[in-house]
Amino acid sequence: MLSSKDLLGLKDISKEEIELILSTAEAMKEILFRDIKKVPTLRGKSMVCLFYEPSTRTRTSFELAGKYMSADTVNISTSTSSVVKGETLRDTGRTIEAMGIDLVVIRHSCSGAPHMLAEEISASVINAGDGMHEHPTQALLDMFTIKEKKGRIEGLEVAIIGDILHSRVARSNIWGLKKMGANIRVCGPMPLIPPNISDLGVRVCSSVEEAVEGADVINVLRIQRERQDKGFFPSLREYAKIYGIDREKLKGAKEDVLVIHPGPVNRGVEITSEVIESSCAAIEEQVTNGVAVRMALLYLLLQGGAKGEGAN
Amino acid sequence: MKVLIKKGRIIDPINELDMVGDILIEDGRIKEVGENIEAFQAKVIQAEGCIVSPGLLDMHVHLREPGYEAQEDIESGTAAAASGGFTKVACMPNTDPPVDNAAVVRAILSRAHQVGSCGVLPIGCISKGQKGKELAEIGFMVEAGIVAISDDGKPVADSSLMRKAMQYAKAFDIPVISHCEDPSLSSGGVVNEGLISTELGLRGIPGAAEEIMVTRDIILAELTGARLHIAHVSTAGSVRLIREAKQRGVKVTCEAAPHHFTLTEEWVKDYDTNTKVNPPLRTIKDVEALIEGLADGTIDVIASDHAPHTVEAKSLEYDNAPFGISGLETMVPLVVSGLIDKGILSWTEALKKLTKAPADILKVPLSGIAKGSRADITVIDPNNSRIVDPASFKSKGKNTPFKGMELKGWPVLTICGGKITHSIFSDN
Numbered sequence: 001m002l003s004s005k006d007l008l009g010l011k012d013i014s015k016e017e018i019e020l021i022l023s024t025a026e027a028m029k030e031i032l033f034r035d036i037k038k039v040p041t042l043r044g045k046s047m048v049c050l051f052y053e054p055s056t057r058t059r060t061s062f063e064l065a066g067k068y069m070s071a072d073t074v075n076i077s078t079s080t081s082s083v084v085k086g087e088t089l090r091d092t093g094r095t096i097e098a099m100g101i102d103l104v105v106i107r108h109s110c111s112g113a114p115h116m117l118a119e120e121i122s123a124s125v126i127n128a129g130d131g132m133h134e135h136p137t138q139a140l141l142d143m144f145t146i147k148e149k150k151g152r153i154e155g156l157e158v159a160i161i162g163d164i165l166h167s168r169v170a171r172s173n174i175w176g177l178k179k180m181g182a183n184i185r186v187c188g189p190m191p192l193i194p195p196n197i198s199d200l201g202v203r204v205c206s207s208v209e210e211a212v213e214g215a216d217v218i219n220v221l222r223i224q225r226e227r228q229d230k231g232f233f234p235s236l237r238e239y240a241k242i243y244g245i246d247r248e249k250l251k252g253a254k255e256d257v258l259v260i261h262p263g264p265v266n267r268g269v270e271i272t273s274e275v276i277e278s279s280c281a282a283i284e285e286q287v288t289n290g291v292a293v294r295m296a297l298l299y300l301l302l303q304g305g306a307k308g309e310g311a312n
Numbered sequence: 313m314k315v316l317i318k319k320g321r322i323i324d325p326i327n328e329l330d331m332v333g334d335i336l337i338e339d340g341r342i343k344e345v346g347e348n349i350e351a352f353q354a355k356v357i358q359a360e361g362c363i364v365s366p367g368l369l370d371m372h373v374h375l376r377e378p379g380y381e382a383q384e385d386i387e388s389g390t391a392a393a394a395s396g397g398f399t400k401v402a403c404m405p406n407t408d409p410p411v412d413n414a415a416v417v418r419a420i421l422s423r424a425h426q427v428g429s430c431g432v433l434p435i436g437c438i439s440k441g442q443k444g445k446e447l448a449e450i451g452f453m454v455e456a457g458i459v460a461i462s463d464d465g466k467p468v469a470d471s472s473l474m475r476k477a478m479q480y481a482k483a484f485d486i487p488v489i490s491h492c493e494d495p496s497l498s499s500g501g502v503v504n505e506g507l508i509s510t511e512l513g514l515r516g517i518p519g520a521a522e523e524i525m526v527t528r529d530i531i532l533a534e535l536t537g538a539r540l541h542i543a544h545v546s547t548a549g550s551v552r553l554i555r556e557a558k559q560r561g562v563k564v565t566c567e568a569a570p571h572h573f574t575l576t577e578e579w580v581k582d583y584d585t586n587t588k589v590n591p592p593l594r595t596i597k598d599v600e601a602l603i604e605g606l607a608d609g610t611i612d613v614i615a616s617d618h619a620p621h622t623v624e625a626k627s628l629e630y631d632n633a634p635f636g637i638s639g640l641e642t643m644v645p646l647v648v649s650g651l652i653d654k655g656i657l658s659w660t661e662a663l664k665k666l667t668k669a670p671a672d673i674l675k676v677p678l679s680g681i682a683k684g685s686r687a688d689i690t691v692i693d694p695n696n697s698r699i700v701d702p703a704s705f706k707s708k709g710k711n712t713p714f715k716g717m718e719l720k721g722w723p724v725l726t727i728c729g730g731k732i733t734h735s736i737f738s739d740n
Contacts, residue, residue: 197510
């Protein structure tokens with residue numbers, strides 16, 4: 001049973017809750033391989049995907065997760081600018097709640113927006129990525145994938161490579177993996193390493209070679225072109241050469257190293273096509289696992305008796 | 313009207329007075345200061361156990377009028393000041409239109425005269441439209457009554473313009489007040505840069521953004537010989553830089569705001585937009601350095617940076633909510649609870665930072681508690697304990713992170729020009 005009506009981040013949930021979500025997702029994954037991918041579990045429940053930022057994979061993943069479980073799903077996509085000018089997020093939340101919704105999946109460019117929405121409404125809220133804060137379902141599917149491939153998370157050496165500063169994926173991975181007992185190293189151009197990150201219990205490496213040395217898992221983050229425009233690093237080709245993951249850099253890692261990536265991938269920038277197509281990468285399986293993890297969460301929040309009055 | 317304040321402890325940093333006694337006020341002036349004063353038909357205030365101070369001056373407030381009357385106006389802002397124990401406030405020029413010409417200065421003064429519950433001392437812009445391009449008509453504004461110049465929240469990025477402003481202001485003997493922030497470093501930031509910004513995924517403002525500008529402005533003050541006043545110092549580095557500059561003889565003064573010496577960045581957790589303030593709440597090390605700077609005199613003045621905002625604006629996402637704390641009505645108890653009760657400042661030292669020090673910087677004549685002086689008096693009850701309740705604020709701005717906190721040492725009586733502008737005493 002989850003202790004809150006919402007999933008806002010992995011910082012505030014326990015190891016036991018993470019384990020519950022991952023084990024529930026195992027059962028859900030089986031449904032995805034059936035001929036008829038539909039179970040009646042969430043019939044009569046309704047959910048809204050409220051996306052203030054463009055997203056294809058996460059939104060589709062949530063939508064399908066809901067549909068496979070017979071929930072009614074509605075998508076609202078809008079730009080943040082209309083929020084500033086028009087209806088506030090609090091009012092939007094109240095409006096959709098008044099329509100009888102049970103759960104809202106929100107993506108927003110402002111850190112803390114899901115937290116605010118969860119305060120405002122009594123329906124469940126799932127954070128599908130807020131600003132530079134957290135992206136808990138991505139980290140859960142990453143952990144699910146790691147556990148599936150490695151049989152465990154505890155004691156693994158996990159390297160997270162790339163733009164850590166702006167990455168909500170990195171933050172959720174750090175919270176989740178630390179709770180599950182993994183050791184984490186981070187690496188990227190130093191202007192993209194957030195201040196005081198080592199206080200979260202991760203090791204900051206100044207070279208990719210150092211970060212990859214002996215790693216069981218490498219989580220490669222997407223590098224966004226606009227970071228170069230803002231001067232965080234000099235050029236994409238220099239980034240690719242120094243921080244991009246290729247065959248050569250993988251040599252220092254464990255032989256059975258697992259390479260994951262939250263997508264969408266910039267081939268030839270943060271990771272080479274050769275590595276993507278190799279047996280050590282599990283990028284498409286991550287996508288499949290994402291649906292399973294989201295089905296598990298919807299189930300636990302809408303049917304699993306997660307609640308408590310005011311337990312957000 | 314006659315008012316007789318009985319048996320208070322009179323502490324007056326202006327006249328270096330610390331005595332228990334009575335004060336008789338008549339026709340807006342102090343008629344007598346002494347022991348066992350008797351007066352017929354006077355309203356008697358029993359002030360035993362209370363501190364009686366010259367009226368307090370807050371040299372950094374935002375009254376928002378003209379232009380932003382939904383946030384505050386001169387009537388509500390000065391009522392908040394009176395309720396917070398102040399008899400004078402200096403108001404920042406970031407209104408709409410901004411205070412960059414004499415007509416706006418006169419409009420504010422005239423409005424304050426009509427509806428104000430305390431004295432209002434306008435601060436003029438450094439540059440036209442606060443745009444940082446060309447000097448505003450500072451001379452005309454001085455004639456109209458400004459006491460200082462500042463571009464406030466839009467710091468002058470152009471060092472050459474800042475130099476000229478200092479040179480120009482020097483001739484009028486007014487201070488240049490600098491909100492020190494290097495916009496290229498603070499750009500997009502909403503909280504202190506550090507562990508909290510990393511955890512919450514909010515963009516950080518490094519202490520360096522402030523310290524670089526403190527350094528620049530100290531160097532320019534040294535170059536020009538102008539009087540520089542640094543607003544709301546928030547970092548340990550700034551305190552150190554100012555301390556060193558003062559030792560070198562640079563004409564620099566500075567202020568600290570109660571939220572900066574009381575709260576840390578930890579308060580931002582849970583994304584409470586009432587903690588969003590510029591400069592941001594910093595670390596415990598910075599708080600300790602501010603307290604040290606207050607104690608050793610590096611920090612001359614305590615000012616609220618009263619920045620009222622509407623509930624609607626503060627209900628937005630952390631990134632989109634405006635910066636600012638409604639501070640006039642919590643300043644005195646924060647000073648008493650946080651500095652005096654903890655033995656960091658004596659009453660005399662603390663009251664000096666709220667009266668004589670800002671008055672000297674702004675060259676505002678204050679004659680304190682003396683026979684014949686204008687009757688501006690604040691009475692504080694050091695034992696009065698109360699929970700901060702923004703709903704009871706006179707300010708339109710209910711935005712305070714101190715909501716629900718129990719504080720001690722509230723102002724119980726404010727007299728401005730002989731008129732009672734705030735009192736918790738029942739009429740007798």
